[in-house]
Amino acid sequence: MVLSLVKEHDSSNFLKAARLWGIENPETTICNPRALLGRKWSDESVQILIKDLPYKVISDHQDRPVFNINVGDNEKTYTVEYVTSLLVKELKHMAEVAMGGNETVTEAVIAIPSNYNDQQRQAVKDAGYLAGIDDLLISLEPGAAAMGYGAHEVDEERNIIIFDIGNTLDVSVLNAENGVFETLASSHYDIGGEHFNQRIIDYITRQWRKMTSIDLTTSPSDMRKLNLEVERAKISLSSNRTAIVDLGSVNSTLTATLTRAKFEELVKDLFVEAVEVIQPNLNKAELNFTDIDDIIITGGSGNIPKIREMVQEAFSGKMPSYGLRSKAAVIGAARRGAISYSDEGLLCGLSFPDLSPLDFGIETADGVTANVAPQKPIPFLASWNFTTAVDRQSSMLIRVLEGQRVLAANNLVIGEFELPLTPAPAGVPRVEIAFRIGPDQDLEVTATDLETKNTKSIFVDPSTTMWTDYGAPEGTKFEGAFLGNWPDTYIDPDPELRARVNARVDLESYLAALKERLTSSEEWGTEDIVRYNKLGHPFQLSKVLQGIDMAQEDIAKHRDTWEPDTFQKLKEDFSILAELFVGKLEYEVIYRVGGKVGVQHDEL
Structure with a gap:
């Protein structure tokens, strides 16, 4: 095992003496560079990380963090990928020495946290390339840990939970049978x-x-x-x-x-917080505590007796496996390499599909994330249907997001593009947005106008982590509305906010549909409404429509403060009002005045 410490002195980088050097020269000793891999310097979490560091971390022209180190009278700047590559290079050298010193290592498997997004995964690959690794395979740490414990050698079906706690916490629920693994749930937490x-x-x-x-x-x-x-x-x-x-x-x-x-x-x-996150992961996997066959505790902090005791108590005394401890992911990554690189087909028949980095979705008109593609094994295809939120839109701007937060602003924007539309009233166009992730973790997002069949796509290339811009104006957002129910089967970091959003969206959709029905219904014509209004009933169309308009204004004013019950109660009130109005309209106009079924009524 190698410490994540790199020192800079007289233009030479060393690993072996970095720990002792760092005590007397902390301003030139970089610690744990991987924490900044693939991150934006301006991110709040990055600012918290670098706040108390004894060395400087500054921003480059692309808002990426870089290390600014004083060496003698000179000031040097290093990218996070370069510093990380020094650690990888040392590991590469150690492996070559262990093999006798006559072979050069050019292939490797690196296990990464399950929460790494596309940019972080690419940064790991870049670090490997700088270290001289030409063929690098990325494996997720929880899955690698399962292989490290030999879960792939069991023939019968088993449900496995991985509690991987090092500097951070990864909890994963897997299903294994005959060497085939399926990830049922996986989440990352800043506890460790x-x-x-x-x-x-x-x-x-x-x-x-x-x-x-x-x-x-x-x-x-x-x-x-x-x-x-x-x-x-x-x-x-x-x-x-x-x-x-x-x-x-x-x-x-x-x-x-x-x-x-x-x-x-x-x-x-x-400790309590760490153990409590097991429950939502089991919920996501649709399993109970009693359904788990194997509990694997790994990671450096998995050695702490109290953590092991609390995890065991959570599973009603079931004994966890923790013999390999922090080395489990390393052993599993090596076995994963045997699957991929062995000419003799060692461990053939094993299948361990990786999980997509995070959830993928679309920003809706009100700044909420519509989660189109929850985290799942790749490759996969997922799609939802959307409509417009503004009358006579000539195009739909689609902002693609990565993350699990309710508000779009809290997720990572990985792309934008526009789909031309035929102008129509809000709610009329139907647009299918599909997410396709291939085996190489390449992401393609396609939007299709279901009426005209017009299609536009965006492709996120994992080798560059860049996306093709189709001219979407900067600072604009998706002007669309989701058609369907918000998903609630995956782990949600904002449950209260999502409950509010679900209730508000449900009410807004109901009022829009009710207004559409009352103003352009095929059940009755304009003459019917006029005749009904002349009867002088208190339930007049203009008053009902005015009530809908007032309710929509109140919703816009209190969208972020009303509790879910308030939205639900308002919907119930309008449901009763609509039922009374429509029922009275049908009775007075269709039966008594319109005579549309009057003959039948008179005969009775």
Whole structure:
């Protein structure tokens, strides 16, 4: 195993001495570069990550984070991919030495977190290429862990849950039978080792400040050593009841004793949060706790006794597997490589389809994400039908999103294009939008006008992570409405918001359909309405339409504040009103006045 540390000194990069170098020279030692792979510098999460780093991370001209390091009197800039490639190159060298030093490694399998999007996956491939890997296969860490534990060797059908907790948490539910794996659910959470470490660091720095009035956080070198000492102590507590945190020999002489009980107290809420996410993943897989045959705990933080105990309790005492621990994904990735690269067909007959990176969808007119293609095994094809939200639209702008958030603004925009339309009233055009993901994770999005059969497409090339722009104006959004029910079978990070959106969209669709029926119904003509109004009933069409208009104004005003029950109650009220009005109209006009079935009525 290799630490994610790279040092820069006198134009030479070294890995072996990076840990010790980082204590005295934290401003030139880069830690965990993969956390920034494929990310945007302006992202809020990136700003949080880089806020307290002892070295500078700046933005390049494409809003990508780059490391800005001072080496002597010179200032050097390195991309995240380049720094990551140094780690890959070291692993490549270690493998070549292990094989006798006579062979060059040009093929590799890299296991990545399941939440990596297309840009992050491509950044991993770029790092591999810079390290001299010509043929790189990407495998997802949870799936690789399942193979590492030998789940592919079992003939009978089994449901497996992977609880992969390192610096972050991946929870995956798999179905395995005769060497064929199917991913039923997979989600990523920002809970893990770094968060546990930070709780310990905060505790120690507070205690030290109380005892000595010295603020350790003002010294980058002290904080770097404290980080390393806390990590060492945390690992020690997995097998010991106490651990010593020693910050001597730098600028302070701090020595603190940390007990396992105190550590568990500091991170109790994080442990609870980590275990609680099992339930929504089982819901997504449509399984119960009792349906799980194998529980696999992996990742570095999977060694923590309390985590293993809490996961076991969640499954009513069922014993998890954790013998291989953090190496499971490594072993599984190697087995995955044997499937793909072996000329002799080693492990032939195995099938492990990867999962799409995240959910894919479309931004609707009100800034909500319509989730067209939830995360699932690839390749696949998924489609939904949409219509227009504005009268006489001459085109539909389609904004393609990646992510699982309700609001489009919280997801990643991966493409935009326009589909020309024949101008018509809102709600009349029918547009099918289809997402097709191939075996190489290439994404094609196609929009088809179902009336004219006119079609436009966008292609996201995984080798460039760029998309073809068909002239969509910058800053504009999709002017369309989803035709159908919002999906609720996948894990939702915004359940309350989605419930509100579902209720609002349902009400808006109902009112639009009711208004359309009352103003252009084929059940009665204009003369019928005129005759009905002359009868002087309180339920006049103009008043009903005025009520719909007022309701639509109220919805627009309170779209983000009303509770779901408020939207549902308003729909119920209008349903009763519509039933009374239409019933009275049919009785007075069609039966009594219009005489359309009057002969039959008179004979009775």
